[in-house]
């Protein structure tokens with residue numbers, strides 16, 4: 001099997017990406033480093049013509065770029081993906097049951113192959129999540145040191161402590177292929193998960209093989225201490241009245257007053273609307289033993 005590693009040498013604090021480079025060299029794996037944001041797309045696109053397996057080494061942003069590169073080469077059916085967690089949060093790798101850099105190499109060689117869903121937002125792909133609103137606006141100016149210390153979602157929560165002053169965009173949300181009107185109002189945060197689940201605490205892996213997205217609309221900031229430990233769990237408590245939640249194969253989000261910031265696996269864009277859907281089982285990934293093909297159902301209705 002021909003393996004190529006596409007690596008973001010600036011991922012995380014630099015330690016894991018370096019260890020990964022050494023482990024890859026020991027195994028004779030060809031390592032190709034990105035020079036700037038977006039470069040991993042071009043590297044993966046070129047690698048897709050030569051490799052059977054591409055190993056994305058970095059954080060969620062790097063996995064996203066590699067998947068987009070393979071899609072651009074029209075090779076989603078031909079190339080399998082392995083992930084080496086060497087970014088800051090590595091949420092997607094955790095969702096695949098990958099525990100460490102060393103473990104990732106074992107999984108790349110002997111892990112089970114599973115066909116997983118990819119999220120689509122207009123013409124962009126996302127593997128883990130598409131976050132809209134304040135949370136994406138906050139990560140636009142996330143300070144790397146703070147993000148490394150407490151995690152990007154927790155960091156974004158800090159800004160929610162000012163949320164009573166924040167006027168969210170006016171949204172219209174339609175679901176399903178028939179685009180039935182579902183919800184409208186001002187939302188603080190819109191969380192759309194493909195690989196990532198946002199409610200209920202504990203495990204964050206969503207069902208990656210069901211052809212559906214798990215969606216949470218956070219309508220307003222409840223009075224909780226956002227800087228205290230467990231703030232995220234309290235905000236996303238499954239029965240909280242400030243939340244609307246649904247699963248759907250397709251979601252059309254339109255803002256009627258001003259554009260909204262969205263984060264596709266960490267990449268920030270501004271949009272007046274997005275049409276989110278799923279490409280079911282679009283790509284083969286190597287997964288660890290802790291990966292759950294059928295995680296417990298999302299909070300039952």
Ligand SMILES: Nc1ncnc2c1ncn2[C@@H]1O[C@H](COP(=O)(O)OP(=O)(O)OP(=O)(O)O)[C@@H](O)[C@H]1O
Nearest residue numbers: 012034035036037058059060061062087088089090
């Ligand atoms: N050589 C490079 N120099 C600067 N930035 C890069 C380079 N290669 C990739 N990037 C950018 O760095 C961003 C973050 O990368 P990545 O997601 O891999 O790591 P992270 O932010 O440390 O981890 P996580 O996403 O898990 O929190 C990506 O959006 C990518 O475009």
